[in-house]
Amino acid sequence: MSAVTDRTEAGAGAAATAGAPVMTRRLRVILLLLLGAQFMLAADFSILNVALPDIGKGLGFSLGNLQWVTTAFSLAAAGFTLLFGRVADLFGRRRLFLIGMALLTAASLVGGVAESPGILLAGRVAQGLATAMVTPAALSLLTTSFPEGPLRDRALGLNGAMLSAGFITGAVLGGVLTDLLSWRWAFFINLPVGVTVLVLAMTVLKESRAERTAKLDVPGAVTVSAGLLALVYGITAAQSDGWGSVGTLLPLLLGIALLVAFYVIELRAAEPLASVRVLKRRTVRWGNLGGLITFTMGSGVTFLMTLYLQKVLGFSPLVTGLSFGLLGVAAFVGGALAPRLIGRFGGPKALVGGLLVQGAASFLLAGIGGGSKSWLILVLAGTAVSGFGHISAVVSYMVTGTSGLPDGEQGLATGLTTLTQLVGLTLGIPVLSSIVTARTTALQATHSAADSVLAGVRLALLVNGGVLLVGALAIALFFARGTARRSATA
CATH class of the missing domain: 4.10.860 (DNA Excision Repair, Uvrb; Chain A)
Incomplete structure (x- = not known):
């Protein structure tokens, strides 16, 4: 970087010290880079969902084994996130970020050229391991690059918006690529993005790690x-x-x-590996509980609406994917507004508000019916409200769960928030799917297939809304009680 740029950033840093922090040009590039990486990772979670039937036909997966295309990824990603979050603290966040991005790019190539189920699953496991490396490393690079306060809240807000946008874009893009080209392009699309992120990361990211070395x-x-x-x-x-x-x-x-x-x-x-002192912090504990609830129920709503649109209203996978576009827009708006809500009300209150909005949307969606495709209007409105509340809760839990911690523990904190996200995404679908299946099976003898599925989806949506409501009230009650107790002893 040139001397002129260094002097400019030094001046900006002085201004930040004297008054409000300033977003320098270098910080903007870092933010763009890390957001691009998060977008890519989020898209990988959903891009293959629509393509699964074509993958099964192309490589000879049995119907029972097809779920492992998703499960292999989730197992590796959730199982090693906390470990790699700590590794990033100890051995270098930039180093682990680069290694993870290189592995993700290579694994995407392996998945795209796979000619057998075994090779494809190996590529998915490698993608999951890469996600476990990159996600906490990227988040900790973000939280250590931006000082705690408005700048970090804004960066985390945009990060949350990119997570949601990536997830929704992946669902839409998977359908488009599969219909127009081949399921293999759901893997190949990562190659140019991964190479670009790697080149930029090696140029602008500085190494960051805990101040003192420690044994793993x-x-x-x-x-x-x-x-x-x-x-x-x-x-x-x-x-x-x-x-x-x-x-x-x-x-x-x-x-x-x-x-x-x-x-x-x-x-x-x-x-x-995980300091008990950190795990006992109220912000970490209650923030991650809110994150677990919002991700579990958020992924569940997407699944339920996919089931409803295809099995009850008869829409194609491509149209189903496109119908989530409004959800993505609302989520992006929620991510942009969340830092303002956090600045005004604080992270915990904004988290509770986001959960309540998301829960209200679930109750609204429970009013869906069958027999007419005009119900799509209610789906669009309900999922938009849900997306806004969900991403507001996501940003709030990330801010809450990483606040008040020294830089040396940011990898651990972001590893916990990432782990919460991955477990929530994995937990939501099977839990709500079991509710739908039980209700559908009970009604099959006396109702049509579409009506049975509709009843199952409605019941699951009511459960979804109830969990969000109870979770929001619990966080509001116990977090407030802990704050009052701490104030009384101060």
């Missing part, structure tokens, strides 16, 4: 990664085997046992 907590890393893998596997197995089956209960119980062991290890470790 290997026992903690093994137990938390294995525990999360078992937990996510059990949740996923419930989709096909049911929640009461041995194939579901055993991994769930194993996952819980390993996570309890992880907590005990962290209490005694000299250099813990």
Whole structure:
């Protein structure tokens, strides 16, 4: 970077010190780079959903095994996010970001040229591992590049908007690419984006890590990664085997046992992977609970509306994907406005408000009916309101869950927020799907297939709204009680 630029940024930094922080040109480039990476990662979550039937036909996946195209990604991403978040703190966030982006680009190429299910699944596992590296590294680079306050809130707001926009764009783009070209382009689209991000990252990102070196907590890393893998596997197995089956209960119980062991290890470790002090912070604890609820129920609404539009109203996958466009626009607006709401009301209150709006949208959508495609209007309105509330809650939980922490713990905090996101995205669909399936099966003998599905979707939407409402009230009550107790002892 030139001396003129350095002097300009030094002057901006002085201005920031004297008054309000200033968004310099270098910070804008960093923000654009990190947002582009997050957009790419979010799109990868949904881009293959519409393409799954074509992938099954092209590579010979059986219907029962087709879910592993998604599950292989989720297992790796959720299982190793917390570990890589800490690795980023200790060994360098920029370094891990670059390694993860290179792996993601290479894995996308492997998936695109795959000629067998095994090769495709290997590519998806590698994409999941890359996501576990890049997401916490990118978030911690963002939170350490921007000072806590309005600038960081604005950056996290745009980051939340990109997450939602990427998820929605992935659903739309997957349908378009599959219809016009081939499912393979759902992988190939990552290649030019990944190379561009890598080149820019090597140019503008500076290395960032914790101030002092520490040993990696290997026992903690093994137990938390294995525990999360078992937990996510059990949740996923419930989709096909049911929640009461041995194939579901055993991994769930194993996952819980390993996570309890992880907590005990962290209490005694000299250099813990996840500091108990950090985990006991109210902002981290309640912020991530809100994040888990909003992501679980948000992914569930998208799934339920996809089921309703295709199975009840008879829309094609492409039209279904396009119908989520308004949701994406509303989510982007929510992400842009969320920092203002946080600045006025604070992160916890903005989080509660976002959850309440998202819950109200679920109750609104429960009023859908069958027999006429004009119900699409209600779907568009309801999903738009849901998207606005969801992304407001997402930004608020990210700000809440990463505030008040030193830079040396930002990788851990962002690893936790990322883990919350991944587990929520994995948990929502199987839980609500089981509700739809149970209700649909109970009515099949006396109702048409479309009416049975409609009843199942309605019930799941009511459960969705109820969970959001209870979660919002719990956070409002217990967070406020903790604040009052702390003020009384001050």
